[in-house]
Amino acid sequence: MDPLTRLLFFLSRLVRRPPSRRVAMVMLAALALAVGLVLVERLWSWPAALTTERVPIRRLGG
Template sequence: MDQLIRLLMRTAYWVRHPPSRMQMYVMAAVVVIAVLCVAIEAFWGWPSGLRVNRVPRDLGFRPL
């Protein structure tokens, strides 16, 4: 199913059956955490200890 149609169907369901107050708090917290992560990445950058280092393809191991 197309992503846009799925989103519109979910939105229509939420209009007919609104989520509880606790679900709304959880969704808001997830959005705030995501925005905070993006802001940290944009202003200070990602810590070098959490970066993924590429492994060379040829490690010298040759199967028989």
């Protein structure tokens, strides 16, 4: 199932059965955090301390 269809199913479920106030606040906080991280990355570049380093994959038996 493509992401747009999943999003539409999720939103339709939210309209039919709205979440409690607490769950809605948690969802809004998560959305605000995600938007904030995107803005930080776009405006000031991503901090080096939050960048992960690639670990080489060792293959067994090869």
